[in-house]
Structure formats: C-alpha cells, structure tokens
Amino acid sequence: MDQKRPVRVRIIDVATEAGVSKSTVSIAFNNPQRLSAETTARIRSVADSLGYRPHPVARMLAQRQTRTLGILTPQALTVAFGNPFFSMFSQGVASVGEEFGYALLYVSPLHGSLARAAGQASVDGFVAIGLGEDHPEVEEIRSAGLPIVLVDSAAFPEHGSVEVDDEGGAFAAAQHLVELGHTDFLIIAVEPPYFAVGSDVVSPVLDGVMSRRMRGYRRALEAAGIELADERVVTGSAGFDGGVGAFNRGLDSGLHFTAVLVMSDAMAIGAIHAANERGLTVPGDVSLVGFDNIDEAEHTHPPLTTVHQPAREKGAAAARLLLAAIDRRGSGQPEHRRLGTRLIIRESTSRVAGERQEVNSET
Amino acid sequence: MDQKRPVRVRIIDVATEAGVSKSTVSIAFNNPQRLSAETTARIRSVADSLGYRPHPVARMLAQRQTRTLGILTPQALTVAFGNPFFSMFSQGVASVGEEFGYALLYVSPLHGSLARAAGQASVDGFVAIGLGEDHPEVEEIRSAGLPIVLVDSAAFPEHGSVEVDDEGGAFAAAQHLVELGHTDFLIIAVEPPYFAVGSDVVSPVLDGVMSRRMRGYRRALEAAGIELADERVVTGSAGFDGGVGAFNRGLDSGLHFTAVLVMSDAMAIGAIHAANERGLTVPGDVSLVGFDNIDEAEHTHPPLTTVHQPAREKGAAAARLLLAAIDRRGSGQPEHRRLGTRLIIRESTSRVAGERQEVNSET
DNA sequence: CCGGTTCAATAAACCGGTTCGACAACTCGG
C-alpha cells in the first residue's frame, strides 16, 4: 500500500532548503524587488522543485483578506439553482468577481441556520439576496465587521442595496393585458413557504418581492375598475412544475379567465405547457405574461411576453457595491441602487377574443 | 461622521472580560462538557453580550479544515452558469454539501489562470468539472495535498471520477432517428473555443464530452449505412442563441435534412425556435433530438425528445466521492463511477415524411 | 495525614503564513 500522503511543503521547508529565513522566502514571492535577483531566483527554484504553494488559509489570516465574495441565500441551494433567474444573477456577480480576482462562495442555511453558515464562511463580504427585516443574520454579519450588500430588500439603510422596480414592472404587465381588453384574470404567485428547516425564520425574501409584484398587479387592475377576487390568486412552487400545477388548479377551480399574470418566467413556461395540454391555445384562448425575462422566455412557443428585470446587471451592481464597500472598510456612505424593469411584448398575449368584448376603454 | 468601525471581538477579549484564559473560552465553545456548567454559562453570556464570533479563517487554520467544497471549472462562471445543465449539476453538489454542512466555493480561472485560482482557494477538496489530460492544475492540487474528484473526465485514474455514458446516449439518439426512417442529418455541436484568456490552455473539457457524443452519433449512422459529410456538422456557442445561429447556418448552407442531432438541450431549444421562425414545423418538417434533459425540455413546444443524463445525481455522486476522499485523507482507493444515460422520447421527433419533400427552397 | 484520583482551568505550543523594525555589510561623499 503506497500511502500517498503528499505532506504539504511549508514555507519553512523552502527556507531551510534554500538556506534563508522564512521571511525571505515570503518576500521572494510577494515583494521580489526588495531582494537581490540571485536570492529570489534561488528561492524560486527551490520552491519549484519542492512544489511549494503558500497555504491559502494561512495567507488569508495574515493578510486579513480572503479574496472571496460570499453569496448569501436564505433558500437551500438546491432550490435557488432551480430558478434560472438565480443563475443569471450569479453570472452578474461572477463577472465582476472574476474581473477583480475574487472567487465566489455560496452560503445557504446549514442545518437550518443561515446565521451559523454565514459565521463560518471566510469571505471579504456578502451579497445577500433578499433578506427581509426579520433576518437576524444581517446584524450577525455586521458585528463580524464584514460589509454586506442587500439585494431585493432595502430593509437596512445602513447597508448598500440593489433593488428592482418590481411594482412598476408588474403594473405594466397588468396594464398591458387590460389594454388588450382582458377583464378576467388569474394570478399565479410563488408560494411563500420556500423551505422550512430547523429553527430559523423562514425566508420572507421572496415574500417581499412577490408582494411588491402583487401590489403592481392590483394597482393596475383597480385603476381599470377590475376587481380581483382572492380565489383568482393561485400559488405553486417556484420552477416549471409549479407553473403547471398552479395553472391546472386555476382551471379546475371553474374560474373563467382569459388573462394570466405569472410572477416568474419559469412558472409561466410551465403554465403555457399546461394550457397546451388542456387544449387551450396561447394567446388565442388565454394571454399570459411572465416576469424576469429569463433567456428561455424568448424561445418558448409562443415567445413569452414578460417583464424584463436586469438580473445580470443586478448581480454585477451588487458585486460592485460590495467591492467598493470592502475597499473603504466601513467608512463612506452605503449606496442604494434601484434598477428599472420594462415590459417585453412578445407573442403570448393578444387582444381578448371577440364575444365577451365588454370593453372598458377609458382609464 | 460616525466611523462605524465594528472592530471584531476576538477570543482574547472575551477571555479578559470573563476573567479566564483564552483556552477556556475556546473550550467553552467546542468542548463544553469539559468545563463546569457555570463557567461555560458565564463565558457564553459574556461572548453574547460582546457579540463574539470565532474568526472563521483562524479557526480553519487551527483545525486544518475549511468545511468548504470547491467546484473547479475551466470556463468563466459567466459562461458556465449560462448552461442550465451546470445549474442542475450544482444542485446535486449542493444537496450533499448542505447535508453535511459544507459551503460551496466556485473557482474559475482568474486572469486566465485556473491553477492560480485553485491555489488560493481555501477548500477541503475539489470537484473538477471536465479537466482533460493536459490540465496542469490537477497535479497542482494534488501537490497541495487536496483530494479531487474529476467529472466528465477519467484522465487521472489516481483520482476519483464520475462519468456519464455520453457515447451510448448519443448512439441511442441517432438510432432513434434512424429507426424513424431519417437519412438526412444535421448535427449541431457546441464550438470548441469556449473561452480564450491568458496563457493557460483552453478547456479541452467539453471537447472530451462532445467528442464522445459525436462518436456515438457516428457509430449509429454508420451502422445504418448513412454517411455523414463534414459540412453536416455545424457548431455554435453553448446556450440558446448558439442553437438558433447554428440551425440557421445549417439551413442556409443549402443542405437538405429532416433530422437534427443537437448536443445540448439549450441549443436544441434555440434550434426549435429557429425552425419555427423559418416556417418549419417540428416534428413535421424536421425531427430534433437534444441532449441533457434539462427541466425546460419537458415544457418546450413540442416537448423535446432528448437524452437524459442524470445531472443532479452526477453532482451528488461527485460530492459524495469527494467527501469520502476527504474523510480518509489520502489513503484508500479512488472510486470511479459511471452513470447511465437514456433516451426520453417526447414529441419533437416523428417518422420521416412520405416523399422526398423539398425542405429548404433557398435562404 | 498522606498518596492517588478527579476535575477545572491554564500556559504554551502550534497552524502557516506576513510584516515591521533592526542589523550587518557595503557604498559613497567629504
């Protein structure tokens, strides 16, 4: 049995082998111009032949920086990565992270506790996606002296934040359908209990986002004098399947509707699929508007009308704010950014079909 | 200007305040039963009131473990996260990571060097997605004494690995079309230069995967006596848009084909969309088989026939192998796992239409 | 009253680097 125990080469080994002190070795790597060329060369070659790599953790400790950005999510990663939107957001964070040489650490609740998970993460700062008021980990992190940028939540003015105009986007979506003459609506929301583990509070994150969207829908409908009965709001789990389930439930409840507002594209794609399966054509029988504008929304059949939110820019902006906060180490004002949303009209929506044309063209 | 400089509370502060030594404080947290109940309680309460959190990096250094799993990808994260498959894989890794209390660190090339990036990552081990033979970072990591599990590559028998039967899946896909009577094929591949930065070698990863799939296609066609001209293989960037581009290019080249084999679902979805835009119906005019079986494949119109690969299980298996390797610290045999693929027949494929219909008139 | 246990708490070493101040040797102007 060849015990392949590749004992790590330490800086002291290199120093001994090269006949210098460990400070000198360290300098040879981090500040070569302070050393004579030959010494540097010798140390380098010894290090190479020994296969020396500075221990990243020791280095982090001494330099007091990790060159790592943390992404904090109150949902399990298995659910987070199930949402294409999250991937796009990640792309944004990653793009600026990579540019500045930072790796990405994903932190999700461990054994139900996000705070504990955050506590044992070695990062220079956090991007927290949707931590609402009652999330104690924000305080936790602050007391650890780490900067944090909140996404989809402005509950903590003392920290940077990046938001998106959810309400405005939702309003535009609903208004668009109203203008097409629709009066009978179904709303598909993502259901609140996103996960339920351990003793921690359950994520009110999406709750915030979703309730803002709901507000936008409601405002537009009210403005058009359309009343929205509670049973016209159905929910399902985030993700494609949740969309088919919710749509079917809406259908089965016996409601009549010609327009569906869906709070996420993933669910909207599921809903389109469900509609087809049930013999309904989109947008002939039912018009449908999603939210997010994920990449696949353009390629559905029919292409999905949806509210674009700049997910990648959101991630990038959050990362930039965080890097800035890391740089100035606690001083300076936190920045708050709010990005726009806009309605993308494709082909999943159309004027309401002939007969029930009780047009309410005022507003 | 209130300088909010939340100086971190250190263990020594707690010790002083509680009138004990720092060892005692450490024990109070990690081995409470060794201490008298009252001392523990007092220390805990002092720590609470001071807001003490053990410094994760210091702790990692002392304990020689990070409780973090590294995910190594030779592509920039911006491109990796653009592929739904990657998200599914991540879900798998995350699910077992979360179960055992590990966070996830994504490591991608920094300034063009994956080796450098890997070197400064503080993890207990790596899951490397598709590192081919000529990737020096594997040796690099081994010499750092860290375990590594290779995914989609068995180039290093001394490390654990998880693979998938790409060739078999591709074979089944092609055979299915052959059985439906198709003889005129187009193959859409993902183009090799996935990125090109710095001095490092460009990822041969996907290359390996893609060439295995190609081999599968070819074998099935040859078995049916169908010859595949080189110009019938078109490429595009991974992702939806790459699919539409490639499909259009195939169409524009004047080739006649009734069947398309696409090496990824994302591209297949783009291809379906492109086909519709060009007035072709799927599967009426052209049959189409994807690869991966991502979640959205079920909800396309028509639902996509594709080769299922167990992406989540792949991630989970890799993570489990890695955790096992971390546990036994270098001893023990590396394990190699190979997972199956299977053809999922949905509705994007059908028997070839009667006569030699002229599919494409001109551009 | 004494040697042997047990229990609680501690001092010191350690994890593996970085960094600061000091020092010796060498250079150079006067």
Place this chain on the structure above:
DNA sequence: CCGAGTTGTCGAACCGGTTTATTGAACCGG
C-alpha cells in the same frame, strides 16, 4: 578614514484561533 545612506536579510511579533500537557485544588479511602 569617518559618518551617513543604501541594500539585503533576518528575528520576532502577529493574525486569531485550537490543542496538549500541566498545574493546582478538591476529594477520598486507608
């Protein structure tokens, strides 16, 4: 030939914890 700078290297302290061997006090039976 002396004193002031430079230059190259080193020792020691430090980052913030954990861990091991040790100590001192209390306990206990003989």
